[in-house]
Every structure is written in C-alpha cells, then in structure tokens.
Amino acid sequence: MAEDHITSLLKESRQFSPSAEFAARAHVSSMARYEEIYAHAVRDPDGYWAEVARELRWTKPFTKVLEWEAPFCKWFSDGRLNVSDNCLDRHLEGPRRNKAALIWEGEPGDVRTLTYLQLHREVCRFANALKRLGVCKGDRVCLYMPMIPELAISMLACARLGATHSIVFGGFSADALRDRILDADAKLVVTADGGHRRGGVVALKDAVDEAITQCPAVQRVVVVRRTGSKVAWKEGRDLWWDEALSGVSADCPAEPVDAEHPLFILYTSGTTGRPKGVVHSTGGYLTQVASTTRMVFDLGDEDVFWCTADIGWVTGHSYVVYGPLANGATSLMYEGAPNFPGLDRFWDIIERHRVSIFYTAPTAIRTFIRWGEEHPTKHDLSSLRLLGTVGEPINPEAWMWYHANIGGGRCPVVDTWWQTETGAILISPLPGATPTKPGSATRPLPGIVPAVVDKEGRPQPPDKGGFLVIERPWPAMLRTIYRDPDRYRAQYFSQIEGKYFTGDGARRDTDGYYWLMGRIDDVLNVSGHRLGTAEVESALVSHDLVAEAAVVGRPDEITGQAVVAFVTLTSGTIPSDEVKHDLTEHVAAQIGKFARPAAIRFADALPKTRSGKIMRRLLKEIAGGSSAQGDTTTLEDISVLAKLREDEE
Numbered sequence: 001m002a003e004d005h006i007t008s009l010l011k012e013s014r015q016f017s018p019s020a021e022f023a024a025r026a027h028v029s030s031m032a033r034y035e036e037i038y039a040h041a042v043r044d045p046d047g048y049w050a051e052v053a054r055e056l057r058w059t060k061p062f063t064k065v066l067e068w069e070a071p072f073c074k075w076f077s078d079g080r081l082n083v084s085d086n087c088l089d090r091h092l093e094g095p096r097r098n099k100a101a102l103i104w105e106g107e108p109g110d111v112r113t114l115t116y117l118q119l120h121r122e123v124c125r126f127a128n129a130l131k132r133l134g135v136c137k138g139d140r141v142c143l144y145m146p147m148i149p150e151l152a153i154s155m156l157a158c159a160r161l162g163a164t165h166s167i168v169f170g171g172f173s174a175d176a177l178r179d180r181i182l183d184a185d186a187k188l189v190v191t192a193d194g195g196h197r198r199g200g201v202v203a204l205k206d207a208v209d210e211a212i213t214q215c216p217a218v219q220r221v222v223v224v225r226r227t228g229s230k231v232a233w234k235e236g237r238d239l240w241w242d243e244a245l246s247g248v249s250a251d252c253p254a255e256p257v258d259a260e261h262p263l264f265i266l267y268t269s270g271t272t273g274r275p276k277g278v279v280h281s282t283g284g285y286l287t288q289v290a291s292t293t294r295m296v297f298d299l300g301d302e303d304v305f306w307c308t309a310d311i312g313w314v315t316g317h318s319y320v321v322y323g324p325l326a327n328g329a330t331s332l333m334y335e336g337a338p339n340f341p342g343l344d345r346f347w348d349i350i351e352r353h354r355v356s357i358f359y360t361a362p363t364a365i366r367t368f369i370r371w372g373e374e375h376p377t378k379h380d381l382s383s384l385r386l387l388g389t390v391g392e393p394i395n396p397e398a399w400m401w402y403h404a405n406i407g408g409g410r411c412p413v414v415d416t417w418w419q420t421e422t423g424a425i426l427i428s429p430l431p432g433a434t435p436t437k438p439g440s441a442t443r444p445l446p447g448i449v450p451a452v453v454d455k456e457g458r459p460q461p462p463d464k465g466g467f468l469v470i471e472r473p474w475p476a477m478l479r480t481i482y483r484d485p486d487r488y489r490a491q492y493f494s495q496i497e498g499k500y501f502t503g504d505g506a507r508r509d510t511d512g513y514y515w516l517m518g519r520i521d522d523v524l525n526v527s528g529h530r531l532g533t534a535e536v537e538s539a540l541v542s543h544d545l546v547a548e549a550a551v552v553g554r555p556d557e558i559t560g561q562a563v564v565a566f567v568t569l570t571s572g573t574i575p576s577d578e579v580k581h582d583l584t585e586h587v588a589a590q591i592g593k594f595a596r597p598a599a600i601r602f603a604d605a606l607p608k609t610r611s612g613k614i615m616r617r618l619l620k621e622i623a624g625g626s627s628a629q630g631d632t633t634t635l636e637d638i639s640v641l642a643k644l645r646e647d648e649e
C-alpha cells in the first residue's frame, strides 16, 4: 500500500498559494518570514523556545530551557506555572473576560455558551469539589465522558489542582477502561449517565460500573446528568455532579506546579497488545500547543475555531481545549454525530455559529464526499476562512474536494502532521505563508528538525522514501511512558540512535516538503484512530474458540485502513457466520466497537517463516485483494498460502 501511495503522490504537482488578502492579516505572512524564524530556531533553539514559552504566564519564571539526557528531556524545569491559570484567569484581566470561551452544541440541538468568566467559575467550583472528595496534587483522575462542557471543566479543574487527568475515549469498552484505570492507578472517575450519539444514548456509566468492580483504588465516581437515562447506583461511591458541587466555593486559587509536572496521561496503541500511557508535561506542552494553535490556525480574537475531534483523543486535548483557551480564543465543541439528524449537521453548525476555522480528519472528508456536495451547498459557509486536516495522509482528491466544496476555493488548507506522542503539530503549512501541495504536510514548524533516514540512520536523498525521525527534542514531546521508561526508550529512541522514531514512513521532495506515507510498524489507522494489530490479536486469542490470530490492515476508501483478521479456530470448532459474529462482538467488548474487524477469515493454519514468525506481509497482500506475489522463499509450508488464496476465489 505504501508503495502505491508514493507513486500516486509523486504525480501531484498542483500548488496553492495563500491569497494576498489572507497573507496580509496572517501572523506569519510570507515564506521569507517563515524561513527567517525557522533559521533562527535552528541556530538558537533555546533562545527560540524560551521566547515562545515567555508568552505564557509563569508564577516563577524559568532560567533553564532544555536539559537533555537522551532520551529524557526536561524543559523550563525551574519554572512554575498552572495550565488552568493560563487558560482562564489570565484572560479575566482584559477584554476577553466576557468573551465566549466555549460554544457547545449538544446532539439534540441544545446550545450552551460559557464565557471565560463563567468557565472560570465552573472550573473553580469543580476543583473545590474534587478537593473535597480527596483529590490532591499528583493524584490521577480518570475522565470517561461524552463531549459535553463538563469534560473540559473537569480537565481544567484537575490542572488547577495539579492532579493528572487520564481521559479514556467514550468508545472504549469496559475492559479497555479497566486496564487504563488500573495502569494509571486513578482514584476517582468522572463520567455521565450517558451521551447522545446518532439519536441513541452511549451508556457510559454501565461501562464504568463494570470496569471498577476490578479497580479497588477507585473511591468515588462523579456522574454528570446528561441524558436522564436510568443508571445503577452505588451509595457511598457514586455522586451526582450537582451534588458534588453543592455548597462549594467559587474561589479556588490555581496551584502553581513545576513545568515538568505531568498534566495528563493519554493511552495510545503501540506495537504490543498493551496500550502505552503517554505522559505529557505542563510547561513544555502548553508552550507548544499554544504557539502552534496561534501559528498554524492563524488564530485571532474574532475567530470561532471548531476542531471536530473527540476530546478522548490527543487532537481534542490540544486543539479543542488547551490550545484555543491558552490563546483566549472561542472554541466550538459538538457532542454528536455528523449525520444526525441529517447529513448536513456539520454545515448547519458552521452556518449558525459562524465558524471561521474548521479542523477535521481525512476520513470524515471522504465520508462527506460520499454523502454528496448537495449537503454543504445548502448552507452558507462564507464565515470559513481556514480549513485543516489531521490524523492520516489525505489523498489529493479529498484535499481538492475539501478546498473547493467546503472552503469555496478561498480558504487555505493546513494538513497538520503530528502524533499523541508529539503533543502538538510538528509539520504543517503556515496558512499565510506556505504554498500548499495537496497531500503534503509541507514543512516543519520552527524549532522542529525532522529527517528522512534509512534503517542505519543515513539521510535519504530528495524523493526517496524512508523513516521519519525528529532530530532534536521539542517542548511538547512525551516525557515517558507511564511507569515504563524502558519501553519509552525502546519504542522511540532505539531504532535510530539518539533520534525520535515516529513510526511513520515519509519522503521529502526537492522543495523540502514532507509527504507522509503511513505507519511502517504494526499500527493501523482506522478512521484516524490508532489501533495496534497486536491489540486486536490479543483480544481475539482471548476467545475460547481461537487458537491463533493474525491481524493486518487493508486499504479502505472511507476509513483509510480496515481491520482484517485471519483466525485459526481450536480443533473441532466449525467455522460459521455465527462464530464470526461472536468474535467480532468479542473484540468490541475487549477494546471497543471501533476496533471490530471489517472481515474475519478462517484459516487452518497461518503462513509462517521457518522460525515460526507469522508472515504479515503476505497476509496484507491477501487482505488487500492481491494474490501474494511477494517473496515466499522463507515460507514454512507453501500449501498454507495456496489454501488462503483459494478461499479468496
């Protein structure tokens, strides 16, 4: 698949420059200016980052910038600050005091707007409620919530106290939630009686109840009333949100913490069955998230910024909550599905709230294309001035459709490359400066030094594919994997000595533009959600009827990649549609519905090398519909392959 991708992208020669009008009012308004800032940051990285960090409010100014003992870094380590203070209190002193911080729309159509002053009050009250429930600085709090304002309030309340939040996406199952609560050793969970999604209700509280039967450290569960659904209740442990708030004061000074204090843990898929708890810092994270939001989205005071990501993923952490609020901007948050009640919901939201910056995923764009352009055409999208994408490579045709049909041909498109681990955007156009090429994330942001290298770490010449690495540390990078520094080192700094290994393939063209080619490891990207093949495999083999399983990705027009599972059943089990259904539901229960295989194929045996390694490359070819032409000389039993091919026909 990667090969095809390279070939098709190589043919791409269209280029779009920002209009003079856009450039004139942009934060960075020419390539010359970008080159100047970039060169300064390369020459004097500490000077550059210190200048950027000083735009935040520090309770105690830092004197140190980077301390690098590879692969561990500290940034601004002797400085102290608070994220909630920077996202809220700081804006109460000027004209932003009564400006909308969050405009929230629920799926049923209810709308709530919270000004900075109002949001500050809610955050202070909930922080006091958490304190009363025994949450202290350094504790971990798990948030398993729908996209409602109380989620942002909970994050900021944790940050205010110096408690570390761990958000688990509401699509994860009870089992996945349990594993994450246990790994982070969270003592309190915040959830809701449900969330609205596609006209139905997501039963979050049930999953929490099930998960924490095995989490003895969880003392309290705070439950937001959202849907009014009936939920089971455990007196003494469960507490309604409004009860938790009753009688609390709205006065709660923000607790200054060290810049390196962990702001949050976020679990992400890797190449083993166990998800990794990516740990992010306070000072470095906020520095870079704030500056990239400003630069990449050219954010101004009049903008209404809508990032459609769920806060349960890193994009929502950085670009629904922390980045926009650190800039005193207005962030729009939507609870539900893009096709409820109609296929034009997103465009309706843009029209009614006059959204000016819209940031979404290529998989969503491909879905919109399938639904047809009559849906956006029905709405006045003239408020839009900038579009963004994130999560996977965008195919040039989807880029062109987005540019023409949503952006009306006038809005620059920023294709932003980054990862859960990077914390913030690293490679992206600056919309007032960079001429864009559909399908390319273009150039690195100032302070970021990527390279494309071969297995030995040797730089590749222009247009030659290789591994994308980042040569120097950056402030928002992950600090470690929670309680597993060895895995951190092994995963990110052992492949190419001393350099951060992204796990992505890329090439750089003769203009220095980066073209991302997808993961080169066993991590899939399904609808912009990261999923380790090993995770799905371990879910499958935990089923009684499964002897062995191998999971690979197959290209998919809408979701980017789809999960295909090859399964060998235990002897005596007869393959059937019913077994397929059971296995699919088993994966949903173990991980979440979004991880369900698109196809399950039964095989008497899986193709293996003589040393017993499953030959995934061959399975990928078979799953992708080609007949596994690759090198099979190391295959242990050639008849296995012939059998799989036959089954295909």
Ligand code: PRX
Pocket (backbone or CB within 6 Å): 268, 314, 315, 389, 390, 391, 392, 393, 394, 415, 416, 417, 418, 419, 420, 421, 441, 502, 503, 504, 516, 517, 518, 519, 525, 528, 529, 530
């Ligand atoms: O493969 C890259 C892809 O998404 C991966 C990171 O996934 P996750 O940690 O879930 O974070 C997603 C949102 C930041 C990357 O390793 N990816 C992300 N953005 C792009 C991308 N691939 C190509 N182009 C992008 N703009």
